[in-house]
Amino acid sequence: MYAQIMEAFSLIFNVNVVLIIIGGSLLGLVVGSLPGLSGTMAIAIALPITFYISPWFGIPLILSIYKSSQWAGAVGSILINTPGNAANAAILLDGYPLRKQGHGQKALEASLKSGWAADVLSDVITIMVCQPLAAVALYFRPPEFALIIVTAFLMIATMGSGSAIKTLMAAALGLFVSTFGQDPLLGTPRLNFNIPDLYGGFNLVPLLIGVFAMSELFTQMMDRFTGVARARATQMGLDVQGGDGTDFAPEKFEHFRFRDLRHYFAVWLRSSLIGTWVGVLPGIGSGVSPWIAYGVSKARSKKPEEYGKGSMEGLISAQAACNAVGGANLVPLIALGIPGDTTAAILLGALMVHGIQPGPTFIKADPVSVYAIFATLIVCDIVYYWAGKFFIKGVSKISAFDNTKLVPFVLMFCVLGTYAINTSLFDVYVMFAFGVVGYVMKKFGYSPPAFVIAFVLGYLFEMNLRQTFRLSDGRIWVFLKDPICLVLFALNVFLCFYFLKKTFDKKRGAQSR
Amino acid sequence: MKKRDTMFSALIFVFAAVCFFYVIPAYTPSVEVRHDLGPEMFPKLTMAMLMICSLALVAINLFSGSSGKNDEGAGDEAAARESNLQLAAWCKSFIAVLFYILGVSFVGFYSSTFVFTAVYFRRLERKAYAAVLVTNLALFALIWFGFEKLMKVALPAGLLF
Numbered sequence: 001m002y003a004q005i006m007e008a009f010s011l012i013f014n015v016n017v018v019l020i021i022i023g024g025s026l027l028g029l030v031v032g033s034l035p036g037l038s039g040t041m042a043i044a045i046a047l048p049i050t051f052y053i054s055p056w057f058g059i060p061l062i063l064s065i066y067k068s069s070q071w072a073g074a075v076g077s078i079l080i081n082t083p084g085n086a087a088n089a090a091i092l093l094d095g096y097p098l099r100k101q102g103h104g105q106k107a108l109e110a111s112l113k114s115g116w117a118a119d120v121l122s123d124v125i126t127i128m129v130c131q132p133l134a135a136v137a138l139y140f141r142p143p144e145f146a147l148i149i150v151t152a153f154l155m156i157a158t159m160g161s162g163s164a165i166k167t168l169m170a171a172a173l174g175l176f177v178s179t180f181g182q183d184p185l186l187g188t189p190r191l192n193f194n195i196p197d198l199y200g201g202f203n204l205v206p207l208l209i210g211v212f213a214m215s216e217l218f219t220q221m222m223d224r225f226t227g228v229a230r231a232r233a234t235q236m237g238l239d240v241q242g243g244d245g246t247d248f249a250p251e252k253f254e255h256f257r258f259r260d261l262r263h264y265f266a267v268w269l270r271s272s273l274i275g276t277w278v279g280v281l282p283g284i285g286s287g288v289s290p291w292i293a294y295g296v297s298k299a300r301s302k303k304p305e306e307y308g309k310g311s312m313e314g315l316i317s318a319q320a321a322c323n324a325v326g327g328a329n330l331v332p333l334i335a336l337g338i339p340g341d342t343t344a345a346i347l348l349g350a351l352m353v354h355g356i357q358p359g360p361t362f363i364k365a366d367p368v369s370v371y372a373i374f375a376t377l378i379v380c381d382i383v384y385y386w387a388g389k390f391f392i393k394g395v396s397k398i399s400a401f402d403n404t405k406l407v408p409f410v411l412m413f414c415v416l417g418t419y420a421i422n423t424s425l426f427d428v429y430v431m432f433a434f435g436v437v438g439y440v441m442k443k444f445g446y447s448p449p450a451f452v453i454a455f456v457l458g459y460l461f462e463m464n465l466r467q468t469f470r471l472s473d474g475r476i477w478v479f480l481k482d483p484i485c486l487v488l489f490a491l492n493v494f495l496c497f498y499f500l501k502k503t504f505d506k507k508r509g510a511q512s513r
Numbered sequence: 514m515k516k517r518d519t520m521f522s523a524l525i526f527v528f529a530a531v532c533f534f535y536v537i538p539a540y541t542p543s544v545e546v547r548h549d550l551g552p553e554m555f556p557k558l559t560m561a562m563l564m565i566c567s568l569a570l571v572a573i574n575l576f577s578g579s580s581g582k583n584d585e586g587a588g589d590e591a592a593a594r595e596s597n598l599q600l601a602a603w604c605k606s607f608i609a610v611l612f613y614i615l616g617v618s619f620v621g622f623y624s625s626t627f628v629f630t631a632v633y634f635r636r637l638e639r640k641a642y643a644a645v646l647v648t649n650l651a652l653f654a655l656i657w658f659g660f661e662k663l664m665k666v667a668l669p670a671g672l673l674f
Contacts, residue, residue, distance in 0.1 A: 225602035
């Protein structure tokens with residue numbers, strides 16, 4: 001075993017591979033931070049290159065892009081309220097308010113350090129218990145997945161600081177929008193209105209950019225227009241209410257150090273473990289874990305009222321869970337040959353092209369490759385942390401900008417990012433339409449994140465729920481049949497009562513005041 | 514605000530009802546598979562949930578009192594003027610972005626973006642205005658190289674470029 005580990009390390013710990021990892025990390029940081037351009041896109045672009053080079057140059061290249069882009073999505077979320085993917089959408093809940101309060105740089109540094117530490121923890125867990133974890137994950141079947149998604153929905157209910165009914169309505173609308181395109185089980189067309197671009201349903205990225213970035217752009221433009229109109233009205237001697245049209249505090253350029261993380265250690269650890277566990281489950285992906293972790297942290301926090309308004313605890317919780325998925329995602333890939341998400345699927349393709357076949361016998365049959373992958377994870381972690389630190393120094397200057405002056409540039413990148421996914425103008429129109437929807441939702445107090453996460457989980461939820469019914473001949477008590485289901489069911493019932501109690505307590509508190 | 518909220522909830526109810534009774538059945542072919550919920554069931558469930566919740570919101574707003582009154586104080590002329598400013602600004606923003614996106618489709622990405630930026634920053638002083646336009650052109654060069662040359666993504670050309 002020692003000789004195999006040394007052989008694997010000799011494959012990875014050399015100048016050429018480290019240079020490739022540095023290049024991949026920088027590419028992942030730049031592409032991942034641009035609105036709409038996810039790490040998956042960068043990996044897809046880099047994939048053909050890996051076919052022509054040695055697997056131990058290609059795999060580090062892909063893993064380094066994957067790791068760095070996973071964190072870099074937080075940059076867009078914090079600075080311009082534009083997430084690169086569903087996982088980063090949870091980060092903007094507190095990241096963007098922090099930037100508005102003048103803590104942009106601090107938020108970026110906190111997200112890098114908490115995310116990186118969670119990533120390292122997840123990698124260590126992956127290396128230590130890869131095989132037993134994968135064996136447990138195998139026991140998860142459609143009923144268990146359906147119940148775990150219900151848990152995520154219940155967590156959504158805690159996200160909104162406003163009305164629980166409105167949060168529920170936003171989630172229902174998100175679920176409805178996820179049903180457009182075709183039936184997930186039968187493949188029959190459904191709600192596509194005979195529009196060819198809708199045959200596959202709505203794309204996630206235009207919807208994400210629309211709901212978060214476009215709606216924010218509308219707000220920024222309104223601030224600018226009302227500011228101008230207000231000044232004109234004041235010149236004419238008319239009295240109008242309102243401020244100066246902008247609610248941004250000047251950037252303070254504060255730092256977040258590793259020792260600051262100790263104040264949030266419990267939140268960070270819990271969220272990292274949630275992220276690691278969700279990452280181990282095949283097919284769930286990184287979109288779910290930040291929301292579950294965020295919901296749990298808020299429910300257990302001493303200051304839940306600060307969540308969504310610029311809570312450092314909320315930001316660290318979402319970021320840790322988001323990054324912890326990174327390493328754990330490789331568990332089902334290495335131990336079972338099942339990719340956990342899109343990036344893992346691309347990585348599987350790259351491995352197979354080079355004759356490396358992950359699966360249940362992979363660890364025993366080819367231990368050098370497995371150890372080499374683990375060693376790559378460690379090097380990628382070290383490199384992307386330092387690359388991220390330098391990257392923050394550059395981009396944090398953006399947080400000193402008045403956001404209304406960034407509008408045309410952000411809008412341009414929103415259109416570019418949306419268009420580039422499928423080179424389709426339809427996606428740009430979809431982004432605009434969901435921008436209007438997002439703005440109206442914000443205006444009337446409906447939760448846009450609840451809408452988005454319901455959209456992300458809708459497909460998985462419907463498929464698993466219907467598969468459950470088909471496999472059990474329509475019997476509903478299948479959810480109470482085996483121990484894992486029973487535990488998840490009990491957890492969901494407990495969460496229901498817990499949140500109902502919290503809602504009534506809140507109402508009673510408001511009445512007594 | 515409460516009055517607007519009630520009206521908006523009622524509007525959502527109408528939307529959900531139209532989807533439930535007309536749109537979903539009309540655009541979902543009914544397929545019967547044993548022990549399957551079918552393609553119609555899930556969207557219908559979501560719309561039913563939306564209808565129930567919107568009705569609950571309307572009821573809560575109606576029975577919690579002061580639903581007919583405008584909380585913002587309709588008599589306050591300054592507040593009304595601010596509200597008008599907000600509405601006008603929203604319309605302006607909406608139309609500006611709509612025109613930009615239509616411009617990208619019909620005139621071309623680069624020309625539409627340049628015009629949008631030029632119009633958006635028209636109130637800047639001359640030196641800053643020139644700097645913004647030069648920055649815009651530099652970004653165009655980067656975008657052309659990154660997207661069109663490297664990634665081979667042909668951006669919408671439209672009538673111009």
